[in-house]
Amino acid sequence: MSQPTAASDPLARTVTAMAMDFTLQAWGPVDPAALDAVMEHVASDLRWVDAVFSTYREDSWISRIGRGEARTADAPPAVAEVLDLCERFREDTGGAFDARTPDGRIDPTGIVKTWAMERARWRLSLVGATGWMWGCAGDVAVSGRGPIEGGWRAGIADPRHPPGPATPVVRRAQLGGRLDALATSGQGLDSGHVWDPRTGEAASHYAQVSVIGRDLVACDAWATAILAGGRRTLQLAQEAGVAALALRVVNGSVRATANAGWAAIE
Numbered sequence: 001m002s003q004p005t006a007a008s009d010p011l012a013r014t015v016t017a018m019a020m021d022f023t024l025q026a027w028g029p030v031d032p033a034a035l036d037a038v039m040e041h042v043a044s045d046l047r048w049v050d051a052v053f054s055t056y057r058e059d060s061w062i063s064r065i066g067r068g069e070a071r072t073a074d075a076p077p078a079v080a081e082v083l084d085l086c087e088r089f090r091e092d093t094g095g096a097f098d099a100r101t102p103d104g105r106i107d108p109t110g111i112v113k114t115w116a117m118e119r120a121r122w123r124l125s126l127v128g129a130t131g132w133m134w135g136c137a138g139d140v141a142v143s144g145r146g147p148i149e150g151g152w153r154a155g156i157a158d159p160r161h162p163p164g165p166a167t168p169v170v171r172r173a174q175l176g177g178r179l180d181a182l183a184t185s186g187q188g189l190d191s192g193h194v195w196d197p198r199t200g201e202a203a204s205h206y207a208q209v210s211v212i213g214r215d216l217v218a219c220d221a222w223a224t225a226i227l228a229g230g231r232r233t234l235q236l237a238q239e240a241g242v243a244a245l246a247l248r249v250v251n252g253s254v255r256a257t258a259n260a261g262w263a264a265i266e
Contacts, residue, residue: 010025010026010133010147011025011027011035012026015039016043017043017046017116018113020136022134024039024133025134026124027131028128028131028144028145029130030127031127031128034127034128035127038126045116049115049119052076052078053109055109062079062106062107065079082111083099083108085111086099087099089111089218092240094232096197096226097224097225098197110221111217111220111221113137113139114216115217117141118141118215118217120134121141121143130145132144137163138183138186139182139219139220140154140181140182140183140216141180141181141216142175142180142181143180146176150174151174151175152176153172153173155169156169156170156172156208156210156247157170157208159186159207159254160249170247174265174266179212179214181214181215181216182219183219184209184210184211184223185208185223185224185227186207186208186209187203187207187227194224194227195228197228197229203227203228203229205230205248206226206230207247207248208227208246208247209224209245210223210244210247211223211226211237211242211243211244212243222237222242227246237259238261242259243259243265244258244261244262245262
């Protein structure tokens with residue numbers, strides 16, 4: 001996740017769900033007790049999402065639907081909402097974003113995390129911050145007045161290194177105003193978990209893709225789609241007005257390809 005640069009430090013809180021850390025950084029006259037109370041509710045929301053959508057839990061609704069033990073109509077309405085979004089992004093990306101695995105199982109995890117982050121956004125407005133940054137594992141949403149002129153500077157991590165606060169940054173981009181969301185999808189050091197829907201094989205087009213826009217879930221879907229679909233989908237993103245940056249690792253060096261939308265805002 002990006003690191004804000006400012007003279008004053010924000011109040012920060014981290015909650016763990018879906019085996020990931022979600023961190024809120026809040027600037028301004030924030031009451032720590034109020035922040036703690038809000039984050040307790042946020043943590044509960046995120047864990048509910050995990051219980052419903054996790055493909056690793058045998059008792060989740062998604063797992064039960066996948067095994068044919070339940071129907072989408074039986075599940076909480078959130079399941080139909082997420083699956084409808086997956087279908088929308090499949091159409092928007094020319095099939096590059098696909099919520100089914102090559103063997104036909106339902107797997108909406110390509111957007112579940114950011115959908116859960118956006119679902120909790122209304123609670124973040126209750127902390128009384130003049131500005132906040134809400135992020136998890138390379139996906140970031142911001143709101144209000146940023147800590148630097150123009151908003152926030154977001155760092156794009158080097159895909160050659162394990163994720164973490166000490167990961168080197170290879171590029172930077174501005175967040176704030178109309179562009180308040182950044183999503184990054186990557187193969188990481190363990191490639192093969194993103195597949196190319198055209199071939200059913202592990203995608204190998206790019207090591208990492210970042211997308212900036214106004215909708216964190218859409219940014220996440222497009223980043224995953226470009227990672228899966230490669231240059232063809234990167235061009236489709238440009239035609240759709242999506243700002244994207246794709247990174248490859250060639251002979252140990254990082255090579256970046258920015259489409260016109262990204263180049264215009266960098």
